[in-house]
Each structure stands twice: as C-alpha cells, then as structure tokens.
Amino acid sequence: MNFHGINNPSLDAKGRIAMPKKERDELVKHCNGEMVVTIDTRETCLLIYPKPEWEDVQRRTLALPSMHKKTSAFMRLLVGHATDIQLDASGRLQLTPPLRNYAGLEKRTTLVGQTNRFELWNESHWDACRASWLAESEIDEEDPPELLNFHL
Numbered sequence: 001m002n003f004h005g006i007n008n009p010s011l012d013a014k015g016r017i018a019m020p021k022k023e024r025d026e027l028v029k030h031c032n033g034e035m036v037v038t039i040d041t042r043e044t045c046l047l048i049y050p051k052p053e054w055e056d057v058q059r060r061t062l063a064l065p066s067m068h069k070k071t072s073a074f075m076r077l078l079v080g081h082a083t084d085i086q087l088d089a090s091g092r093l094q095l096t097p098p099l100r101n102y103a104g105l106e107k108r109t110t111l112v113g114q115t116n117r118f119e120l121w122n123e124s125h126w127d128a129c130r131a132s133w134l135a136e137s138e139i140d141e142e143d144p145p146e147l148l149n150f151h152l
Contacts, residue, residue, distance in 0.1 A: 001026070001030060001050060001053060001115065001116050002115060003023060003026075003113030003114065003115060003116070003117065003118055004113040004114075004115065005112075005113050006110060006111070006112050006113070007020045007110075007111045008108065008109065008110055008111070008123060009109055009111055010107050010108065010109065011095075011100070011105050011106065011107050011108075011109050012092075014094065015094060015095045015096070015097065015100055016088075016092040016093060016094050016095070017092060017093055017095065017109060017111070017120070018090065018091055018092045019087065019091050019092070019093065019111075020111070021091070023113070023118075024087065024091035027050055027087060028087065030050055030052070031050040031051045031052055033086055033087030033091075034050070034051035034084070034086055034087075035048055035049065035050060035051060035054075035084070035085050035086070035087065035093060036048075036049045036051055036054035036082050036083065036084055036085070037049075037082070037083050037085050037093065037095065037096075037099055037120075038078055038079070038081045038082040038083065038099075039077060039078070039081045039099065039102050039103070040119065041074060041077045041078055043119075043121075043129070044102070044103055044104060044121075044122075044125060045103050045119045045120060045121040045122075045125070045126075046095070046099055046102070046103045046105075046119065046120040046121075047117055047118070047119060047120075048093070048117060048118040048119070048120055049116070049117045050116075050117075051084075053116045053117060054082070057078075058079065058082075061074075061075055061078065061079060081098070081099065081102070083096055083099060095120075103120060103121065103122060104122040104125060105120070105122055106122060106123075108122075108123035108124070109121060109122065109123055110122075110123045110126040110127075112126070
C-alpha cells in the first residue's frame with residue numbers, strides 16, 4: 001500500500017466519510033474494503049488501516065512485554081479502540097460515536113495518507129498541529145546526523 005496526500009472529506013450527519021476514489025479503488029482491490037479504525041495514542045486523531053496492515057500491527061503489539069505498565073496501557077488504547085469497518089457500496093466508512101468523539105470530528109475533516117494507513121483529523125486541529133510542526137521543523141546543529149543529511 002502506498003497512501004499519500006491530503007484530502008478533506010466531509011463527515012456526514014450519520015458519521016460517515018467518503019474515501020477518495022483513488023484510495024477507495026486500491027482498498028477494494030487490496031483488502032475488499034475491510035478496514036480497522038483505532039485511536040492514535042500520541043495525537044488526537046484516528047488511524048485507519050486496511051485489514052492486512054492492521055493484522056501486522058496487531059502481531060507486533062502481541063510481541064510486546066504484556067506485563068509492562070506502559071505496554072499494557074498502550075495495548076488497551078490501541079487494540080481496545082480497534083473497530084472493524086467495511087467500506088460501504090458508496091466507498092464510505094461509518095465511524096462509531098466513541099471514535100468520532102475521541103478525535104473531536106465534526107463536519108470538516110482532514111484525511112492524511114501515511115503510506116500503509118491514513119490519519120483522520122478534525123480539520124482545525126490538523127491545521128493547528130501542522131502550523132506548530134512547521135514552526136518546529138527548522139533543522140539545526142542539535143538534530144540527529146541522519147536528519148541533517150536528509151534532503152528533499
């Protein structure tokens with residue numbers, strides 16, 4: 001999978017978002033539209049995985065030491081919120097109220113491709129975070145050497 005780019009799908013009154021056509025076609029071909037949506041534990045947004053990519057994430061989480069307090073909390077949040085969602089015939093995802101509430105989703109959303117998954121943000125929260133990240137993005141001599149040598 002190779003999801004990239006930013007789209008702004010609207011959340012309808014029933015809590016559905018339409019996936020962009022290009023991605024929808026790829027998702028139907030790759031995983032028959034079977035998706036898993038969960039919360040991001042570091043940012044207030046949702047993570048949307050095609051089912052095969054989610055299964056890989058789940059395998060990796062199971063390999064973590066389950067008796068560690070932070071690992072247990074992480075698994076409760078990530079796996080506990082994971083919800084299977086099937087793309088409908090119109091290419092929409094029906095998001096549950098707990099997922100929508102966590103991310104503060106309203107009508108205006110931002111869908112961000114992240115190679116093997118998507119992030120779904122409240123549009124104004126995305127705009128604020130993006131502005132902050134851009135302000136912090138200037139590279140300086142204290143940054144790790146691999147970042148200093150990365151050129152676009």
